[in-house]
């Protein structure tokens with residue numbers, strides 16, 4: 001997951017390959033609650049691991065439910081059988097509507113003292129209609145902040161004091177989660193038939209279908225009269241199905257379906273974990289994508305997508321049945337042959353953010369003309385000349401972030417900056433990493449930092465890579481490991497052994513794991529950092545065959561979203577086309593002092609004078625060798641950091657990097 005302040009996506013040109021999607025959030029959180037309320041143990045496979053499921057799991061633990069995390073994405077839930085072990089708890093539910101709404105209903109009926117709160121946005125998301133419905137039953141719930149919104153306090157009520165004989169009326173036109181919450185919770189008290197009447201036109205019906213489907217898996221068969229009346233039969237009891245598999249998230253599939261529809265070439269994009277037969281309503285995104293021209297095939301638990309019509313065909317769609325996935329259509333609409341309108345999407349306004357406002361504002365930043373109203377959005381296509389490189393605000397809304405990643409696919413070849421990319425953790429923590437496995441870009445960005453020993457290249461490069469979310473290549477470590485392997489083989493790091501050393505370098509069993517350097521599984525991170533190892537590295541690095549042997553390995557570090565590489569010849573030989581090359585220097589006295597401090601802090605005793613002599617000897621060898629000598633690239637920016645702190649050096653390089661980017665500071 002990217003925890004950086006922003007993530008820059010270079011322009012995409014093609015997409016192909018296979019992605020496996022994480023489990024559905026809607027199914028995961030419903031299954032967790034049902035498993036917790038049920039009798040027996042439920043093993044849940046392919047559970048989504050995300051912010052929203054984590055708050056649900058934490059809440060269940062706080063309520064005394066046994067939660068065992070087994071392998072990977074499998075969780076075992078020991079059901080409470082409708083009886084609370086802990087009738088008092090304070091639950092923080094983040095921004096997870098799929099936890100807040102159903103838990104409010106279930107805990108109101110279970111009899112206990114509870115406080116439910118969330119992040120500030122959760123306290124702006126309405127819950128009054130659900131609280132009103134529960135109050136009709138006799139539940140006692142207080143608002144701790146604004147009436148109609150969390151946080152809430154739930155007071156215990158004896159089952160005998162609940163009024164179950166009259167139909168419970170609940171509004172269906174604000175959020176279908178209110179009805180879902182009642183359907184999931186009312187079997188707890190079904191000593192008689194309990195009827196729910198929906199007031200107003202029920203929105204997002206497919207989500208109710210998921211609820212009914214999963215209730216049936218847990219032994220509750222709800223009788224339905226159209227979409228207006230639902231009856232939970234007397235004597236309903238939750239029974240664990242034993243094992244249950246969570247389908248991959250159909251809403252998450254929408255980004256990859258769109259990608260397949262947008263990708264010009266490169267073959268088809270295969271999506272695994274969800275197929276057209278899915279129980280999730282958002283799978284009907286396929287119909288909308290096909291309507292726009294996408295070529296979509298499906299089989300059991302898979303989808304395959306390729307570009308069909310181009311430009312895409314504009315649509316005018318009542319998107320009430322696919323509220324989440326429909327956001328993806330708004331970005332696809334930029335490539336359509338006319339304006340596209342998404343209607344009946346008022347629920348967008350009460351989601352993680354006001355999604356109509358958010359989508360309109362960010363699409364406009366890309367240069368698009370957008371019209372919007374209380375329950376619709378109309379997006380006009382964007383001509384190549386009108387696209388702008390935008391910094392996309394994500395409003396702590398995972399779907400805004402994921403949708404706008406698709407804007408990196410544009411005819412103008414412009415990058416997109418996604419601000420606060422970590423918001424995808426709500427439902428798809430590895431979204432960007434997954435995206436990077438299937439997209440093709442003309443150029444993966446590289447920043448080169450070259451310079452003499454102890455100038456601070458490594459420190460600077462690691463920090464810059466961290467700020468940008470880029471990969472890091474410490475090319476010196478490759479020569480250092482080669483030097484170590486040379487010694488271990490009983491060879492001298494000299495020209496006489498050039499061929500043998502090059503053969504060693506070619507097949508180094510090297511791994512970089514969590515900042516450690518492993519040689520054949522052994523952690524050699526400290527062994528390669530001694531001054532003697534540095535000297536050996538310098539010697540082997542002067543051998544042309546060794547440099548050639550390490551060339552391909554270094555180039556393989558260039559992966560999305562970008563690379564910061566440090567060494568001696570990053571800008572001159574390995575990545576000569578890099579947009580930013582920095583040649584970092586500091587006075588010999590400063591460098592010797594820094595290295596001295598560094599070694600002392602590691603418990604290695606040495607003297608300043610010997611260190612200075614060593615580093616000057618190393619600089620001389622590195623600069624005078626015949627192949628790839630240490631020297632600034634012609635277009636390198638020089639930075640003498642003798643008088644700069646590490647933070648100042650990092651800031652300078654990041655500023656230079658920003659200067660190479662087309663983003664306006666809007």
Ligand SMILES: Nc1ncnc2c1ncn2[C@@H]1O[C@H](COP(=O)(O)OP(=O)(O)OP(=O)(O)O)[C@@H](O)[C@H]1O
Pocket residue numbers: 451452453454455456457458459460476534594595597598641644645646649
């Ligand atoms: N601008 C700076 N101001 C003060 N100290 C710094 C600065 N940059 C780096 N240092 C310190 O100098 C020491 C050497 O830095 P670093 O290991 O990053 O250098 P290097 O150029 O990568 O060395 P080598 O080429 O030998 O691997 C570290 O202890 C680091 O914290």
Ligand SMILES: Nc1ccn([C@H]2C[C@H](O)[C@@H](COP(=O)(O)O)O2)c(=O)n1
Pocket residue numbers: 453454475476477479480534537538541542566567568569570618622
């Ligand atoms: N791109 C590179 C990186 C390193 N070397 C050589 C020369 C150095 O003295 C030695 C150790 O590098 P360090 O870890 O100090 O950065 O490796 C090189 O020739 N080319």
